[in-house]
Amino acid sequence: MRAFLRTKVWLKNEEAFSLVELLAALTILSLIIAPLLFLFLTSIDTVIRGGAQTIAVNLAQDKLEHLKDRGFYNLITEYLVEGNSPEIELEIDGYEGYTxxxxxQLEEIEIQDAETTEPYILEVLHLEVIVSWQNKENEWEVVLESYLADR
Known part of the structure; x- marks a missing residue:
């Protein structure tokens, strides 16, 4: 009988959480964790998209610099005379999923000189490189433009 009484006294002195306190704690915890989980998942998607966009910008910039290195007259011959504009690359070596x-295009820009009344016509090449890729259900693209004049 004494052992039973000791156990009962021991249980009375023990402090524990009630079911209501546990449910309240779980509710508060879920209210804190849910937005943090959403933020974490959204940030992962943003990092992946940023990486893909960086690759696309580098591919476009590489092509644009290659065009500038070719020179004004070589580009006129290759793209305008031979009719290779627009050039479409469906596969880029080492970069699957990017096009x-x-x-x-040859454009004329009219420049007005302050000393003379006659305008000066400058012929320039308008260079445009568009790199596109698909990420999940969305299609993304990066556009880089530049002008090249005869020197």
């Missing part, structure tokens, strides 16, 4: 479209 690149290169456009070269």
């Amino acid at each position: 690149r479209r290169t456009s070269v």
